[in-house]
Amino acid sequence: MRGPDSLPPGQRAVPNFIIYRILGQPEVDINSWRLRVLGDVSKPLTYAYEDLLKIVDTSYVSDFHCVTGWSVRGVVWEGVSLRKLVMEAQPLKGVEWVYVRSLDKYTTVIPYEDFIDERGILALRINGRPLSLEQGFPARIFIPHLYGWKSAKWVAEIIFTKEYKDGYWEALGYHSRGNVWREERFK
Amino acid sequence: MECWLSSPEALAPKGIKFVFLCSHEPKDIFFIEDLHEHASLISEFMSRTLGVGDLKVVFSDNEVIGSDYILYSYKVFHGGDYVGTCRFVAYCNKLIKSLCTISSGIVFERS
Numbered sequence: 001m002r003g004p005d006s007l008p009p010g011q012r013a014v015p016n017f018i019i020y021r022i023l024g025q026p027e028v029d030i031n032s033w034r035l036r037v038l039g040d041v042s043k044p045l046t047y048a049y050e051d052l053l054k055i056v057d058t059s060y061v062s063d064f065h066c067v068t069g070w071s072v073r074g075v076v077w078e079g080v081s082l083r084k085l086v087m088e089a090q091p092l093k094g095v096e097w098v099y100v101r102s103l104d105k106y107t108t109v110i111p112y113e114d115f116i117d118e119r120g121i122l123a124l125r126i127n128g129r130p131l132s133l134e135q136g137f138p139a140r141i142f143i144p145h146l147y148g149w150k151s152a153k154w155v156a157e158i159i160f161t162k163e164y165k166d167g168y169w170e171a172l173g174y175h176s177r178g179n180v181w182r183e184e185r186f187k
Numbered sequence: 188m189e190c191w192l193s194s195p196e197a198l199a200p201k202g203i204k205f206v207f208l209c210s211h212e213p214k215d216i217f218f219i220e221d222l223h224e225h226a227s228l229i230s231e232f233m234s235r236t237l238g239v240g241d242l243k244v245v246f247s248d249n250e251v252i253g254s255d256y257i258l259y260s261y262k263v264f265h266g267g268d269y270v271g272t273c274r275f276v277a278y279c280n281k282l283i284k285s286l287c288t289i290s291s292g293i294v295f296e297r298s
Contacts, residue, residue: 009253009254010253010254010255010256011253012254022201023200023201067252067253068250068251068252068253069251069252069253069254104200105200106200107197165196165197166195166197167197168197168198168200168201170197171193171195171197171198171206172198172206172274172286172288173208173274173276173284173286183253185252185253185256186256186276186284
């Protein structure tokens with residue numbers, strides 16, 4: 001049983017984010033950057049950064065959990081709910097996975113049922129400020145109950161699909177879902 | 188021990204060509220030495236599968252994941268060249284899984 005202040009099993013609180021850039025720091029030209037929502041959807045979408053700022057609808061406080069074992073408590077997240085993007089794009093029947101591709105070519109895969117969790121967000125701001133480059137500017141995924149490797153930074157494409165395909169860490173043995181409360185670290 | 192060889196598209200940006208994922212019966216790991224035999228087995232298996240000789244798997248470091256998992260990292264050398272990495276996953280001090288990556292075209296250029 002977990003209380004409001006409890007950490008998931010195997011996690012310890014640290015004062016701030018540890019920055020990982022496994023494929024390096026991508027350059028971001030915010031004028032040409034676009035978020036594309038595509039794949040098995042009725043309505044493929046393309047958003048500029050300004051478009052997303054206009055539809056920000058979500059703000060909450062939630063902890064961030066890295067699979068290596070550290071957690072940052074009480075992070076303020078602001079952005080666009082993933083459900084809003086889903087409702088706009090209208091995924092086709094049978095979609096089970098969401099494949100996320102970033103500017104640095106990093107990829108990860110998220111079960112559709114987790115992607116549409118009510119707290120899933122395309123984060124544009126953290127702790128009251130726009131994302132820094134190191135934190136994934138202009139946009140990163142955040143789903144509170146999944147480990148941080150699912151929280152792809154520098155998001156470029158959100159691809160709905162019926163077929164499972166490993167992303168970067170999944171190809172290295174990490175879990176297809178990564179639920180922090182079930183401690184789904186490895187496959 | 189059962190192993191699967193794959194070439195995941197997701198790892199191409201990192202220059203990784205092959206992934207060996209092996210599962211095996213849990214084995215107690217209390218000292219690094221407890222992994223030596225396993226490292227040799229993996230090395231021989233990869234060498235044979237890729238058709239190259241003398242892949243050497245050498246202990247590098249280890250790190251904790253959460254509170255119950257420890258990753259033991261090994262470097263893979265071909266000749267004197269660093270060509271990949273192995274990570275042996277231990278849960279509560281039992282080896283449960285091995286994952287090795289082989290990078291670039293170095294292996295095949297020399298095969």
